[in-house]
Amino acid sequence: MAKYLLLKHYRGAPAAVNDVPMDQWTPEEISAHVQYMQDFADRLEKTGEFVDGQALAPEGSWVRYDGEGRPPVTDGPFAETKDLIAGWMVIDVDSHERAVELAGELSAAPGAGGKPIHEWLEVRPFLSAPPTITE
Amino acid sequence: MDEALLRSLIPGVLAVLVRRGADFAAAEDAVQDALVEAVRVWPADPPRDPKGWLVTVAWRRFLDATRADAARRRREDRVDEEPVPGPVPTSDDTLRLYFLCAHPSLTPASAVALTLRAVGGLTTRQIARAYLVPEATMAQRISRAKRTVSGVRLDRPGDVATVLRVLYLVFNEGYSGDIDLAAEAIRLTRQLAAAIDHPEVAGLLALMLLHHARRAARTAADGSLVPLAEQDRGRWDTAAIAEGVAILQGALARDRLGEYQAQAAIAALHADAPAAEETDWVQIVEWYDELVRLTDSPVVRLNRAVAVGEADGPRAGLAALAELDDAAPGAAGGAHPVPRRTAVAAYLHERDGDPATAARLYAEAAREAPNLAERDHLTRQAARLNSLRGR
Numbered sequence: 042m043a044k045y046l047l048l049k050h051y052r053g054a055p056a057a058v059n060d061v062p063m064d065q066w067t068p069e070e071i072s073a074h075v076q077y078m079q080d081f082a083d084r085l086e087k088t089g090e091f092v093d094g095q096a097l098a099p100e101g102s103w104v105r106y107d108g109e110g111r112p113p114v115t116d117g118p119f120a121e122t123k124d125l126i127a128g129w130m131v132i133d134v135d136s137h138e139r140a141v142e143l144a145g146e147l148s149a150a151p152g153a154g155g156k157p158i159h160e161w162l163e164v165r166p167f168l169s170a171p172p173t174i175t176e
Numbered sequence: 177m178d179e180a181l182l183r184s185l186i187p188g189v190l191a192v193l194v195r196r197g198a199d200f201a202a203a204e205d206a207v208q209d210a211l212v213e214a215v216r217v218w219p220a221d222p223p224r225d226p227k228g229w230l231v232t233v234a235w236r237r238f239l240d241a242t243r244a245d246a247a248r249r250r251r252e253d254r255v256d257e258e259p260v261p262g263p264v265p266t267s268d269d270t271l272r273l274y275f276l277c278a279h280p281s282l283t284p285a286s287a288v289a290l291t292l293r294a295v296g297g298l299t300t301r302q303i304a305r306a307y308l309v310p311e312a313t314m315a316q317r318i319s320r321a322k323r324t325v326s327g328v329r330l331d332r333p334g335d336v337a338t339v340l341r342v343l344y345l346v347f348n349e350g351y352s353g354d355i356d357l358a359a360e361a362i363r364l365t366r367q368l369a370a371a372i373d374h375p376e377v378a379g380l381l382a383l384m385l386l387h388h389a390r391r392a393a394r395t396a397a398d399g400s401l402v403p404l405a406e407q408d409r410g411r412w413d414t415a416a417i418a419e420g421v422a423i424l425q426g427a428l429a430r431d432r433l434g435e436y437q438a439q440a441a442i443a444a445l446h447a448d449a450p451a452a453e454e455t456d457w458v459q460i461v462e463w464y465d466e467l468v469r470l471t472d473s474p475v476v477r478l479n480r481a482v483a484v485g486e487a488d489g490p491r492a493g494l495a496a497l498a499e500l501d502d503a504a505p506g507a508a509g510g511a512h513p514v515p516r517r518t519a520v521a522a523y524l525h526e527r528d529g530d531p532a533t534a535a536r537l538y539a540e541a542a543r544e545a546p547n548l549a550e551r552d553h554l555t556r557q558a559a560r561l562n563s564l565r566g567r
Contacts (some may be wrong), residue, residue: 042285042307089286089317092309133309135283171401171549172348173358173387174439 044092044133045140047147048163051099053124058159059152066153074158077150085132085143094130101125131167140164181226182214183297187367189230190294191269198238200276201322204294206241210234270295271371275334278342279325286321287342288349293318295367296360306355339368340380340436347384358388369423378427379437385420386443389413401553405452417447438467457487474514477503482520490528497521518544519554526561535561 063071085091103116130147134140144162152158186207193203210233214226223229277291289307292298298306304314347361365381393407402408424440442463449455464480467473477500485493497520522537538558545551 044308086313087316087320089289089309089313089320091313133285133307133313135285166546168548168551169546170349171547173391174348174383 042133042135043137043140043169044131044167045137046163046165046167047130047132047140047144048165049127049129049147049160050163051125051127053126054161054163057152057161059154059156060158060160061153063152070151070153070155073151073155078147081147081150082130090132090134090139090143092131092133094128096128097126099125099127137166140166182211184367185227185230186211186297187270187273187295188227189234191273192231193234193238194272194276195269196235198235200326200328201319202238202241203234204322206234206238209237270367274339274368274371276325276328278334278339279328280335280338281324281328282321284342284345286317286324287338288345289314289317290321290325291342291364292346292357292360295364298355298360302355306349306357336372336374336376340376343368344380344436347387358384358391362388375427375430375432376434376436378423379434379440382420382424382427383436383440383443385416385423386440386447389416389420389447395549399549400556401549403553404446409450412447417444420444421447433466433470435467435470438463438470442467455486457483461487474500474503478514478517478520482523485524485527490524493524494521494528497524513544515544515546516541519550522554522557531561531565535565 063074066074082091082094105114107114132140132143134143141164144164148160148162149157150160152160189210190203190207193206194200198206207230210230213233214230218226273295274291277294278287282290289303292303292306293300300315300318301311303318304311307314343361343365346364347358349357362381362384365377365384369377369381390404390407390412392413393409393411394402396402420440421444424437424444427437428441442460445456445460445463461480461483464476464483467476468480478497481493481496481500484496497517500514500517518537519541522534522541525537526534535558538554538561542551542554542558545554
C-alpha cells in the first residue's frame with residue numbers, strides 16, 4: 042500500500058472542461074456536488090482506502106522570517122496571482138494506477154448543469170519509510 | 177496475564193473453530209469474546225490448559241451467536257451434524273489460517289492486515305498505527321477481507337508461496353511506533369516454519385534473521401542511512417546471524433533452491449565478511465545468477481550489476497547495467513524505471529573515476545527516491561562530489 046495526496050486547486054491548475062465558477066451554479070447543483078464528494082469519501086472509507094481529507098479556506102498568506110527581533114513578513118492580503126489549494130484528500134491504495142483511477146473519479150464530480158466538472162487534480166505520492174531489504 | 181502467550185494461542189483457537197465449520201468472521205468475533213473473558217477470569221483462576229479453555233469458551237460463544245441468528249434452525253442442524261472433533265495436530269490448524277489469510281482473492285494489503293489480525297493476534301488499532309491509517313479505515317479493510325474469504329473452504333492445502341509473500345511484505349514494512357512489524361514477521365515465520373517442512377519457509381526465516389541482525393547498524397543516531405560497507409559490524413547481532421546461517425544451511429542441504437534461500441545466501445555472505453573489503457563478491461555474483469534464473473526480476477538484475485561492479489570492477493558493473501536496460505525496456509528512465517537504477521549508475525561512475533557524471537546522477541537519483549532517508553543520503557552523495565570538485 043502506498044499513500045497519495047489528491048490536491049484540489051482553486052487556482053493554479055489547468056482550466057476544467059466544465060469551467061463555471063461555483064457562485065454561478067444553482068443551489069441544487071452545489072448540493073449535488075457536495076453530496077458527490079461526501080459519497081466518494083464514504084465509499085473509500087468502506088474500502089479501507091481513506092486516510093484523511095479537508096477543505097481549505099481560500100485566504101492564505103506567504104510568511105517569511107525577517108531577521109532577529111522583527112516580526113515575520115507576510116505578503117499582505119492580496120493573493121490574486123497565487124496558486125491556491127482548495128482542499129486535499131489522502132488515500133492509501135494498492136497501486137499508482139488505483140490512485141489515478143480514484144482521482145479521475147473525483148474529478149468527475151458534478152458541476153454547472155449537473156455535468157462533470159472535469160477539473161484537474163494533482164496526485165502526489167507520499168515518501169515512504171525505507172524498506173528493510175534494499176540490497 | 178501473559179499477553180504474548182495469549183496472542184500465540186489465538187491462531188490455533190481460531191483455526192479449530194474454522195475447521196469445525198464456523199464462518200471465519202463469526203469465528204473471529206467469538207475468539208475476541210473469549211479473549212476478553214480470559215483477561216477477566218484468568219488472573220484469579222488460571223486454566224490448566226489455556227488453549228482448551230479458549231476453544232471451549234469461543235465455541236460456546238459462536239454457538240450462542242449462531243443460535244441467535246435468524247437462520248437458527250438450519251445452522252443448528254449443521255452444528256448437530258458436525259462430528260465431535262478428534263485429536264488433530266495443532267500445526268495443521270494453524271497452517272489453514274495462514275493459507276486463508278493469504279488467499280489469492282485478497283489484495284496484498286488486505287492479506288497483510290488479515291494475517292496480522294488473525295494469525296498475529298494484533299488489535300485493529302495496533303495494525304492501523306503501524307500502517308499510519310485511521311482505525312476505522314483499517315477496521316473496514318479487515319472486515320472486507322474477512323467477508324472475501326468467508327466462503328472459502330480450506331479442504332486442500334493452499335499456496336505456500338502466497339503465504340511467504342505476505343510475510344515478506346510485513347517484514348519489509350519495517351517498524352513504526354509501538355508495533356515492530358519486522359519482529360512480528362519473524363515471529364509469524366518462525367511459527368510457520370515449526371508447522372510446515374518447506375525449504376523456502378526456512379529460506380525466508382533465514383533471510384529475515386540475517387537482515388534483522390544488521391538493524392542496529394543500519395541507521396545512524398540521527399536516523400540517516402548507513403550503507404552496508406560503512407556499517408559498524410560490531411553492532412551486528414551475531415546470535416541472529418548464527419541462527420540464520422544454520423537455518424539456511426539446513427534448507428540448502430535439501431537441494432530445492434528457491435528465491436528466498438538464494439537471497440538469504442547473499443545476506444549470509446555479507447554477514448560472514450569480517451570487513452567490507454573481505455566480502456566474497458565472486459560468490460555473491462554466482463548467487464545473483466541463480467536469482468536471475470529463478471525470478472528474472474529487473475530489481476535482481478540491478479543488484480547483480482552492483483555485485484559485478486565489486487567483483488570485476490566498475491566497468492563490468494556498468495556493462496551489466498546496460499544489459500539490464502536491454503532486458504527491461506524503459507528501465508533507463510522510461511515510464512517505469514527500475515527503482516534505484518540511477519543511484520547504482522551514479523555509484524559505478526564514481527568508482528570508475530568520473531565524479532562529474534556521478535554527481536549529476538546522484539542528484540537525479542535523489543529526486544526519484546521513494547523515501548526521505550534515501551533521498552537525503554543520495555543528496556549528500558551528490559553534494560560531497562560537487563564540493564570535492566569545487567575545490
